[in-house]
Each structure stands twice: as C-alpha cells, then as structure tokens.
Amino acid sequence: MNNHTILLHERVDDIPLLVGMMSALDLGSILNQCIPTHGNHAGLDHGNITIVWLAFIMSQSDHRKVSVEPWVKSHLLILQKLLNVSFSEKDFTDDRLSILLKYLSDSDTWNNVESLIWQKSMRVLPPNNGLASVRVDATTVSGYHSIVENCLMQLGNSKAHRPDLGQFKLMSASHQPSGCMIASTVHSGESADDPLYVPIIQRVQGILKMSGGLLYIGDCKMAARATRAHIEQTGDFYLAPLPMTGKTKPLLEGLISYAIDHPGEVQELVGVEEGSRGLESSRMEKQESETQCIEWQERLLVVQTAETAKRVRKELEENLVNADKAIRELTSAPGKGKKVFRTEEELDKAIETVLEKYEVKPCLDISLQKTETRKTCYVGRGRGSSNRPPVEKVETRFYVADV
Numbered sequence: 001m002n003n004h005t006i007l008l009h010e011r012v013d014d015i016p017l018l019v020g021m022m023s024a025l026d027l028g029s030i031l032n033q034c035i036p037t038h039g040n041h042a043g044l045d046h047g048n049i050t051i052v053w054l055a056f057i058m059s060q061s062d063h064r065k066v067s068v069e070p071w072v073k074s075h076l077l078i079l080q081k082l083l084n085v086s087f088s089e090k091d092f093t094d095d096r097l098s099i100l101l102k103y104l105s106d107s108d109t110w111n112n113v114e115s116l117i118w119q120k121s122m123r124v125l126p127p128n129n130g131l132a133s134v135r136v137d138a139t140t141v142s143g144y145h146s147i148v149e150n151c152l153m154q155l156g157n158s159k160a161h162r163p164d165l166g167q168f169k170l171m172s173a174s175h176q177p178s179g180c181m182i183a184s185t186v187h188s189g190e191s192a193d194d195p196l197y198v199p200i201i202q203r204v205q206g207i208l209k210m211s212g213g214l215l216y217i218g219d220c221k222m223a224a225r226a227t228r229a230h231i232e233q234t235g236d237f238y239l240a241p242l243p244m245t246g247k248t249k250p251l252l253e254g255l256i257s258y259a260i261d262h263p264g265e266v267q268e269l270v271g272v273e274e275g276s277r278g279l280e281s282s283r284m285e286k287q288e289s290e291t292q293c294i295e296w297q298e299r300l301l302v303v304q305t306a307e308t309a310k311r312v313r314k315e316l317e318e319n320l321v322n323a324d325k326a327i328r329e330l331t332s333a334p335g336k337g338k339k340v341f342r343t344e345e346e347l348d349k350a351i352e353t354v355l356e357k358y359e360v361k362p363c364l365d366i367s368l369q370k371t372e373t374r375k376t377c378y379v380g381r382g383r384g385s386s387n388r389p390p391v392e393k394v395e396t397r398f399y400v401a402d403v
Contacts, residue, residue, distance in 0.1 A: 010077050018055040019082045027051055034112045035103045044091040048083050049128075053097065055079075065097045083317055100328055108292050114183050115207045121180050133176040133215040133239075134204055136222060138193045142167045154189035171196045173204045174215065182207055193221040198230045205234060213238055229287035232296045255281055255302045275306030314362070323358040324403045327366060331399030341398045344368060351400075369401035 022028070029049030035046045056068050073080065080086055103109055142165040145153040153166035160167075167189035173182045185344040187196060201216060205254040212235025216222070220243040231238045240267045242248045259266050259279045269276040271347070281300045288295065330350050334340060341347040347368060355361040373395040 008077055010075055012078055014059050015055055015075060015078055016082060019051060022051045022054060025117060030113060030116045030120065033116065034109050044085070044087040046103070048085060049091060049096065049100055052079055052092065055175055065094050068092045068097060089287070098194050111203065118182050118207050133217055134173050134182060135176050136173045136197060136200060136216055136218045138169060138171050138196060140167045140189065142168050152188050156190040170199045173200050194224045197227045201231065215239060225285065228285070229294045233294055237347050255279060255300065259302060269303065273306040275309065276304065278303040318361050319358040320363060323354055323360045323364060326354045327400055327403050342396055344398050347398045364403055366400060367402040368398055371397050
C-alpha cells in the first residue's frame with residue numbers, strides 16, 4: 001500500500017461570499033461582453049480576472065496590483081473551485097492587471113458595464129415600476145498620495161475633515177428605497193459638486209430609459225438652478241433643500257411668518273411622526289442660457305417635523321436659561337475684574353451681544369436700573385483744609401434689574 005493522501009489547506013475567509021455575489025450578478029459575462037479581447041490574449045478571461053481582483057480588494061482592503069499575484073497563489077484551489085475554471089497565479093501579474101484597468105478606465109466601456117449591471121441588479125420591483133425616486137449624492141475619498149498636477153488625487157474641500165490629504169470625488173446615483181447603485185462617476189478631488197449633478201443624471205436617464213416622471217433627491221448642492229432646470233426640461237422631478245444663500249433666507253422667513261399668520265393653511269403631514277406639519281407655496285423660476293430660456297413653476301415646501309420641533313424647543317429653552325444667566329452676570333456685584341457700566345448705551349450694547357449670541361432677542365424683556373452714588377471730596381490732593389473748597393462727585397451705575 002503505497003498510496004498517500006495529500007491534504008491542501010487554504011483559508012476560505014469571505015471569498016465564497018464575494019465571488020458568489022459577483023457571479024449572481026453575472027459580472028464576468030457582462031465584462032467580457034463590454035471589454036474587447038486581444039487576439040493574442042491567452043489564459044483567464046477579463047471577466048473572471050476582474051471578479052478575483054475585486055474579491056481581493058474587498059477581502060484584503062488593499063488596492064495595490066503587486067499584492068494580487070501572491071494572494072491568488074495562496075488561495076488558488078478555492079478560487080478555481082468557485083469559478084469552475086483552471087488558471088494560475090500568472091494570470092494576475094502587474095502587466096495583465098494594468099491592461100484590464102486601461103479598458104475599465106474608458107468612459108464608454110464603463111457606461112456599458114453599469115447599464116448591464118443595473119439590468120441584472122433589479123429582479124423584483126414593487127408597484128409603479130419600483131423606480132419612484134433616485135438619490136444623487138457626492139462624497140470624497142482621501143488617501144496618502146503624492147499630489148500630481150492634472151491627476152485624480154488632488155487637494156480640495158474635504159468632507160472627512162482632512163484637507164491635508166489628496167482625495168478624489170465620487171458621484172453616485174442609487175435607487176430608493178433599495179439603495180441599489182444605478183450609476184457612479186469619479187472626479188478629481190478639487191472638483192466642485194454643483195456642476196457634477198447634471199452629467200450623472202443624464203447617465204441615469206440613459207440607463208433607465210424612462211420617459212419622465214422620475215424623482216431625483218439630493219442635498220442643497222443639487223438645488224443649483226441649472227440642475228433644477230435640466231430635470232424640469234426632461235420631464236422629471238426633484239426634491240432638495242434650498243441653500244441658505246442669496247434670497248433663500250428672506251424667502252423662508254416670509255413663508256414661516258405667513259404660516260404663523262395663517263394657521264389654517266398649515267397641514268398635518270401623513271406617513272411621518274405625529275405632530276409634523278407643513279405649508280406649500282409656489283414661485284416661478286427661470287434659467288437662461290445662450291441658446292434657450294427655461295421657465296417653470298416650482299413648488300416650495302416648508303416642513304416642520306415633530307422631531308425637529310422638539311429639538312428646536314429644547315435648544316430654545318437652553319438658550320433662554322443661558323442668556324438669562326449671562327445677562328444677569330453682566331452687572332453682578334462689583335468686585336475685582338468686574339466691569340461697571342456708567343452709561344445706558346454701554347450696557348445696552350453688551351446685552352445686545354448676549355441676545356445675538358443665543359438668538360433669543362425677541363424672547364426676553366430686560367429691565368435696567370440706574371443708581372447714583374454721591375461723594376464729597378476736596379479739590380486737589382491731600383487732606384482737606386479751609387483753603388480747599390469741597391466738591392460733590394456723582395458716580396452713576398447701570399445694572400440689570402430683571403430679565
């Protein structure tokens with residue numbers, strides 16, 4: 001009996017899960033369909049190379065090409081079983097990965113890949129096609145990279161609060177409420193958010209091929225007039241908070257004042273926490289360019305959720321207590337280091353500073369009081385005498401009587 005059993009041990013980790021998810025999306029065949037194959041190409045196809053490479057990146061949190069080949073060598077058996085194909089670690093050399101990366105960096109290729117992935121992603125949709133809304137947003141990804149001019153990693157406004165690190169910007173559009181990604185674009189780190197919304201919305205419209213009626217949801221940077229005009233022109237809808245710049249703040253203040261003066265027009269909101277309410281208004285908007293002028297009627301929604309009202313009320317109560325204490329301390333008992341207010345205007349100015357700091361000016365009524373202290377002394381220095389006439393000095397002090 002000279003037969004021997006050879007046991008090979010490999011770590012499985014999360015590799016079956018990652019490869020299984022990508023195989024369920026049919027990612028390999030999608031990539032092979034979109035990426036051309038060179039006539040001299042031999043070995044593993046582009047689709048399977050990408051699946052293994054992505055599994056490595058997500059499993060090891062490592063994007064370096066140089067680390068892929070040794071990792072594949074140490075997991076060769078499990079990878080071959082999962083992909084049901086034979087290959088070697090030499091299919092994952094730096095050169096092969098660089099060629100694949102060059103194909104994936106082509107915008108047309110990537111657009112085709114995302115379009116086909118979306119078609120494979122959504123198998124079951126709720127009523128009304130399941131495409132009621134799309135969330136569009138931007139984020140930044142930082143890294144310890146050397147900054148090279150005209151390259152991807154650049155210094156910019158860091159959402160991670162690391163302005164010292166290079167970053168790139170990712171725009172994404174995802175289906176709501178599932179969160180399934182529809183499209184994404186990558187931009188250099190110094191790019192502003194505002195002009196990046198229209199291109200990705202155009203890509204979503206091309207992928208979904210819907211004739212209007214889609215709702216795009218975003219933050220205040222999506223509320224740029226050019227972006228809103230594009231969405232309106234294409235027959236879709238948008239929902240975004242207006243940035244508190246320009247005429248927005250007085251507009252909001254006017255609508256809130258109107259809601260206070262006309263409580264009958266404030267409606268209870270349905271489908272959210274009880275006690276939430278809102279007011280609807282409208283205005284005409286216009287976007288002019290060299291070739292056209294777009295005009296549309298825009299709905300304005302002023303919403304106060306019950307949670308927001310509770311939070312604001314709590315903040316107001318805390319500010320009232322802190323402002324009351326700070327105003328009283330302005331004229332506390334005289335002592336070393338304590339300021340004495342000799343004029344009413346000087347005290348009013350100090351009180352105004354406190355009211356502005358805590359934003360409670362309309363909520364507090366402050367009463368001031370004036371005291372006078374009379375003191376007789378002699379003119380000049382030294383002790384008094386019959387040759388030095390006395391004078392009466394009056395010291396005036398203003399203090400806070402009540403808040």
